[in-house]
Amino acid sequence: xxxxxxxxxxxxxxxxxxxxxxxxxxxxxxxxxxxxxxxxxxxxxxxxxxxxxxxxxxxxxxxxxxxxxxxxxxxxxxxxxxxxxxxxxxxxxxxxxxxxxxxxxxxxxxxxxxxxxxxxxxxxxxxxxxxxxxxxxxxxxxxxxxxxxxxxxxxxxxxxxxxxxxxxxxxxxxxxxxxxxxxxxxxxxxxxxxxxxxxxxxxxxxxxxxxxxxxxxxxxxxxxxxxxxxxxxxxxxxxxxxxxxxxxxxxxxxxxxxxxxxxxxxxxxxxxxxxxxxxxxxxxxxxxxxxxxxxxxxxxxxxxxxxxxxxxxxxxxxxxxxxxxxxxxxxxxxxxxxxxxxxxxxxxxxxxxxxxxxxxxxxxxxxxxxxxxxxxxxxxxxxxxxxxxxxxxxxxxxxxxxxxxxxxxxxxxxxxxxxxxxxxxxxxxxxxxxxxxxxxxxxxxxxxxxxxxxxxxxxxxxxxxxxxxxxxxxxxxxxxxxxxxxxxxxxxxxxxxxxxxxxxxxxxxxxxxxxxxxxxxxxxxxxxxxxxxxxxxxxxxxxxxxxxxxxxxxxxxxxx
Amino acid sequence: xxxxxxxxxxxxxxxxxxxxxxxxxxxxxxxxxxxxxxxxxxxxxxxxxxxxxxxxxxxxxxxxxxxxxxxxxxxxxxxxxxxxxxxxxxxxxxxxxxxxxxxxxxxxxxxxxxxxxxxxxxxxxxxxxxxxxxxxxxxxxxxxxxxxxxxxxxxxxxxx
Ligand code: HEM
Ligand SMILES: [Cu+2]
Numbered sequence: 001x002x003x004x005x006x007x008x009x010x011x012x013x014x015x016x017x018x019x020x021x022x023x024x025x026x027x028x029x030x031x032x033x034x035x036x037x038x039x040x041x042x043x044x045x046x047x048x049x050x051x052x053x054x055x056x057x058x059x060x061x062x063x064x065x066x067x068x069x070x071x072x073x074x075x076x077x078x079x080x081x082x083x084x085x086x087x088x089x090x091x092x093x094x095x096x097x098x099x100x101x102x103x104x105x106x107x108x109x110x111x112x113x114x115x116x117x118x119x120x121x122x123x124x125x126x127x128x129x130x131x132x133x134x135x136x137x138x139x140x141x142x143x144x145x146x147x148x149x150x151x152x153x154x155x156x157x158x159x160x161x162x163x164x165x166x167x168x169x170x171x172x173x174x175x176x177x178x179x180x181x182x183x184x185x186x187x188x189x190x191x192x193x194x195x196x197x198x199x200x201x202x203x204x205x206x207x208x209x210x211x212x213x214x215x216x217x218x219x220x221x222x223x224x225x226x227x228x229x230x231x232x233x234x235x236x237x238x239x240x241x242x243x244x245x246x247x248x249x250x251x252x253x254x255x256x257x258x259x260x261x262x263x264x265x266x267x268x269x270x271x272x273x274x275x276x277x278x279x280x281x282x283x284x285x286x287x288x289x290x291x292x293x294x295x296x297x298x299x300x301x302x303x304x305x306x307x308x309x310x311x312x313x314x315x316x317x318x319x320x321x322x323x324x325x326x327x328x329x330x331x332x333x334x335x336x337x338x339x340x341x342x343x344x345x346x347x348x349x350x351x352x353x354x355x356x357x358x359x360x361x362x363x364x365x366x367x368x369x370x371x372x373x374x375x376x377x378x379x380x381x382x383x384x385x386x387x388x389x390x391x392x393x394x395x396x397x398x399x400x401x402x403x404x405x406x407x408x409x410x411x412x413x414x415x416x417x418x419x420x421x422x423x424x425x426x427x428x429x430x431x432x433x434x435x436x437x438x439x440x441x442x443x444x445x446x447x448x449x450x451x452x453x454x455x456x457x458x459x460x461x462x463x464x465x466x467x468x469x470x471x472x473x474x475x476x477x478x479x480x481x482x483x484x485x486x487x488x489x490x491x492x493x494x495x496x497x498x499x500x501x502x503x504x505x506x507x508x509x510x511x512x513x514x515x516x517x518x519x520x521x522x523x524x525x526x527x528x529x530x531x532x533x534x535x536x537x538x539x540x541x542x543x544x545x546x547x548x549x550x551x552x553x554x555x556x557x558x559x560x
Numbered sequence: 561x562x563x564x565x566x567x568x569x570x571x572x573x574x575x576x577x578x579x580x581x582x583x584x585x586x587x588x589x590x591x592x593x594x595x596x597x598x599x600x601x602x603x604x605x606x607x608x609x610x611x612x613x614x615x616x617x618x619x620x621x622x623x624x625x626x627x628x629x630x631x632x633x634x635x636x637x638x639x640x641x642x643x644x645x646x647x648x649x650x651x652x653x654x655x656x657x658x659x660x661x662x663x664x665x666x667x668x669x670x671x672x673x674x675x676x677x678x679x680x681x682x683x684x685x686x687x688x689x690x691x692x693x694x695x696x697x698x699x700x701x702x703x704x705x706x707x708x709x710x711x712x713x714x715x716x717x718x719x720x
Contacts, residue, residue, distance in 0.1 A: 061707060129704055133665050135610075135681055136706070217665065217680050260572065283678045284604035284685035291601075295590055299583045306579035310572060369601065369674040373667050373702035441671040443702035443710075451710035457698060511569070552682040554610050557663055559639050559706025 011406055011495060020103045021088040022404040026490060027111065028080030029397065032390075033483050035072030038065040040479075043429055043472030046375060046436065047465045050449035060124040062447035063560050068121055070130030074385060076114055076149065078235040081393050083110065083156045085238045086187065089245065090160060090180040092504045094167045098159050106155035109148060117145025127560040129445065131228070132204070134220040137556025140208035147201040150194060157187040175513045175523060178258055179506065182241045185265040188529050190234050192536060193273050196226025207556060214553025218285045222547060225276035226540065233272040233301070235385050239392035240264070243312050243345060246396070249507035251335055251342050253319025258509035260311055262522040267304040270532050271297055274539030278368075290543055297539060305356060312349060318510070340415040344395025347423040348388035351430075355383030358434065375444045376437025379430045387426045391419065397486050402500035409500075410488040418481035425474035432467040602677045602685045605658055610681035613662035624648070631655040637666035637679045640708035642699060647716040649691060656688045667702030670716065678703060694720040 012019040041051055045062060052062050059065050083106060091098050119141055120126035126142035160183050164176065176184070200223035206212040248255045255261065277294035280286055320331025336342045358380045371377065402409050409415065436442045440461045448454035458465075513519035522528070613619045613636060622643035624633045635657055636643040649655050659668050661679045668677040670689075677685045691697070701712035 063704065063707065063709075133703075135664050136704075217682055221665075221680065257569075257572065280678070283680060283683075284602050285607075285680065285683045286604070288601060288603065292591060296587050299587055302583060303576075303579060307576060310575045314571070369676045372676045372678075373669070441669055441698070441700055441702075443667065443669070443700050445704040446702075446710040448710050453713055454710045457700075457713050550607075552607055552609065554681050559664060559708075 016100050017088060017091050017098055017103070018404045020098075020100065020107065021084050022401070022490070024080055024084040024087075024107055024110075025397065025400065025404075027107070027114075028077045028084065028393075029483070029486060031072040031080065031114070032077040033479075035069050035077065036479050038069040039073075040472035040476040041065060042069065043468045043475065045447060045449045046433065046442070047467075047469035047472065048449050048455055048462070049469055050447075052447070052450065061127065061560065062450060063129065063445075064121070064124045064127040066445060067127045067129050071117070071121065071146075073390075074130055074231075074235070075146070077393075078231075078385070078389065079149070079153055080110060082186075082190075082234060082238045083107075083153060085241065085396070086183040087156060087160055087163075089241065089504060090163055090177075090183045093177045093179045093506060094163065096163055096167060098163050102155050102159050106152045106159065109152035109155065113145045113147070113149030113152060115145070116148060117142050119145075124560070131224060133224070134204070134207075134215045134217045135554045135556050136560075137208060137558060140205060143201055143204045143208050147198070147205065150197060150201075153190065153194065157191050160184060160187045175519055178255075178261060178509070178513070179241060179245045181262055181522070181525075182237070182244070182265050184525055185269045185528070186234075186237045186241070188525065189230065189237075189269045189272050189532070192529075192532055193227055193230035193234060196223040196228075196276070199223055200227075212553070214555045216547070216551040217554055218283065219547045219551060221283070222276070222280065222286075222544070225279040226273070227276075229276045229279060229298075230272040232381075232385070233268055235389045237265070237268060239348070239389045240308055242392055242396055243308070243349075245507060246505045247312065247342070247345050247507070248315040248319060249505040250339065250399075251316055251319035252323045253315055253317075253321075253507075255507045255509045256311055256314045256318060257511040258513045259511065259516040259518040259522070260307060262513070262519055264304040264307050264311075266522050266528050267307075268301070269528055270535060271301040271304075273532065274535045275301060276540075277543075286543060293539060297535075302356070309349075309353075309356075315507075316346075338416065340398045340409075340412065340419055341395040343416060344391040344398070344419045347419060348391035348395070351383045351387035351391075351423065351426060354430075355380065355387070358383065371437050373444055374437030375433040375442050378444050379433030379437060382426055382430045382433070386430075387423065391422060394419065394422070394482055394486075399501050399505070401486060401489050403502070403504070405490060406495040406497040406500055407489055407492055408494070408496050409485070410492060411485050414481045415485045418478050418485060421474050421478035421481065425471045425478055428467055429471035429475065432464045432471065436461050436464045602687045605684045605686035607682055608660055608684055610660070610662050613660055613681075618658070619660055619662075629653055633657045635659045635668070637661045637668055637701065639663050639666075639706045640701070640712040642668075642701075642712075642714045645714060649716065649718050651691055651694045651718050651720055654688055654690045656686065659685045659687075664705050665703045666705050666712070667700065669700045669702050671698045671700060673697065676702070691718040694718045 044051055087098055120139035126138035128136045128138045132138060164180055164184050200220055203215045207215045244255060244261045275294050275298040277286055277291050278298045316335060317331050320334040323334040325331035325334030398409055398415050440458055442458050442461060448458060618634045619636050622634050622636045624631055624647050630653055631649050633647055633655060637659060638661060659677055659679050661681045666679040668679050673689055675687055675689050677687055679685060695718055697716050699714040699716060701709060
């Protein structure tokens with residue numbers, strides 16, 4: 001007893017990168033906890049139930065909550081999760097330690113940026129939503145904090161690339177291990193993708209400080225969407241990485257094809273960025289043929305997702321059959337559904353299928369005109385970022401927190417329940433939102449429950465509205481269970497290293513990269529990156545050049 | 561295992577081929593629809609200084625004009641409403657809307673049609689549409705424009 005209390009046990013002495021990964025991830029989940037809190041309130045809003053008067057002492061209005069929801073969930077949580085996974089996995093896979101000084105620098109920088117942006121958000125000084133479209137103008141601290149936060153990912157880019165190059169020097173001629181390859185292409189894609197946001201901040205920060213009298217709203221919007229679409233892949237690829245690298249093993253099988261997985265990431269590197277105009281189909285000021293070019297390229301980004309659907313399904317089938325599943329569909333029931341991680345991925349992918357189909361509708365110009373900025377849109381992306389991406393993160397937390405801390409998972413049953421409820425809630429909510437948008441043109445981002453005019457106008461959709469309330473309640477319960485499980489796990493005192501996964505569950509591949517000409521080809525990362533840059537220059541260059549040389553600055557206003 | 565690998569690869573190729581073919585079909589369809597659907601996709605019709613929208617030029621006098629058999633409407637979308645606040649058209653005639661905003665971004669969606677415009681200060685958006693059924697159509701702002709955004713609903717009337 002006495003000895004135990006005297007010697008302070010440092011669980012991370014021999015693996016400081018575990019501590020880094022834990023802190024990054026828990027910061028991300030803390031952001032998600034606050035951001036998600038507003039989700040059910042928004043679902044209630046689209047059910048005609050207005051709970052915002054009750055929040056008044058703390059949160060002033062719907063749009064403040066919605067700004068927090070979008071920023072914390074879609075920008076903060078997702079980036080922090082990427083900074084966890086896409087550093088930790090390659091470090092483990094290569095058996096190398098990342099540059100810890102820089103890794104911690106990225107953590108502190110992200111935290112500093114987050115806190116800086118949080119102040120105006122919490123004071124209702126930045127209720128401009130996560131798209132912060134000019135000329136709505138937030139407090140300068142919001143843009144500055146956001147910029148610091150995003151720039152912290154540039155340190156992560158450096159850390160990941162340095163790790164990889166160090167390995168390459170020690171292993172000349174060898175093919176990069178899969179998770180590392182994914183991390184490298186992922187970070188390069190993000191570097192290219194984030195430039196839009198970074199340049200936009202160069203305008204917005206001086207503007208919010210009063211140094212610039214005005215900014216061009218269309219240019220700001222275009223820069224935002226330059227980053228705003230690929231950011232979707234920035235959210236998605238850590239989930240894909242985990243699905244390729246860990247899911248087959250966790251489900252009891254193998255990854256069917258390693259080279260194909262590499263092809264997927266190269267395609268994402270190439271086609272993620274030059275597609276932003278598909279968010280601007282309804283915008284004047286961008287010629288239709290440019291919109292068409294981006295539509296074609298947008299369709300191209302569906303290819304790697306189609307391949308992923310195939311590879312993951314086939315790998316799961318291998319797992320199910322290895323576990324003894326027979327017949328056409330028997331392998332499905334033989335998957336370990338009781339394992340909360342596997343469950344989270346399975347349900348997440350299930351939701352992703354209608355999500356992808358809906359995405360093709362959105363990307364098609366003409367169909368898009370019926371749903372642009374209606375609640376169809378949040379309906380659509382909650383099937384993807386709100387379901388697959390978030391569930392992959394939640395599911396991964398169930399083994400990763402124990403693995404990092406040596407503390408076993410608390411309340412496994414509740415973990416399983418949280419995933420079923422999350423899936424069910426999201427399914428109902430997105431179903432209702434899709435139809436409300438499509439049939440009744442109900443606008444997104446609208447505090448309709450607080451507006452008698454809107455409630456009167458949309459009263460025909462009351463049946464769908466009721467569904468939103470039900471889904472909001474289910475999602476609230478799901479979120480409470482999930483956050484209880486992970487925080488109770490991370491904050492307990494019990495450490496039982498023998499009860500947790502000692503190693504990252506890297507999957508073995510059936511079709512290996514060695515000897516594959518495809519895998520060799522994908523190794524030329526520099527070349528692919530150059531090609532990606534070229535595509536962006538071609539798809540954006542002329543339009544951006546014209547916008548930059550014809551700016552029409554507009555002063556900012558605050559209307560909330 | 562060796563055998564299994566080859567079976568999977570065959571399916572794999574078939575699947576990728578199927579995916580690419582679907583995408584090609586989609587692209588052709590979209591291109592075709594784009595060329596044939598007329599002018600309901602918003603296009604830019606010039607730029608305007610938003611601080612002067614209320615005082616100078618066509619938009620200072622928001623109105624519907626009948627020109628021969630067609631209509632032209634100059635519409636201001638502002639926080640939180642539209643001007644003119646009521647528009648009337650005869651059924652079956654082509655209407656061309658010019659829309660801009662003096663303050664922040666707005667939406668201009670006409671329910672039960674495929675008119676759906678992102679209204680951006682500084683840009684003049686142009687869309688054309690022919691209403692084929694008489695009745696009242698709601699105009700809905702679908703871009704966040706400030707605290708009263710949800711109230712920004714107006715209507716237009718198509719007369720028989
Ligand atoms: C309890 C779970 C959740 C519920 C009930 C929920 C509900 C909603 C609803 C109803 C909207 C539409 C609000 C509006 O347009 O006015 C919305 C918007 C949004 N949600 Fe969620 N959500 C949840 C979780 C998430 C998660 C996990 C993410 C991402 C990781 C996310 C990301 C977003 C984003 C980016 C928006 C758009 C914000 C905007 O338009 O500015 N949500 N959410
Ligand atoms: Cu508006």
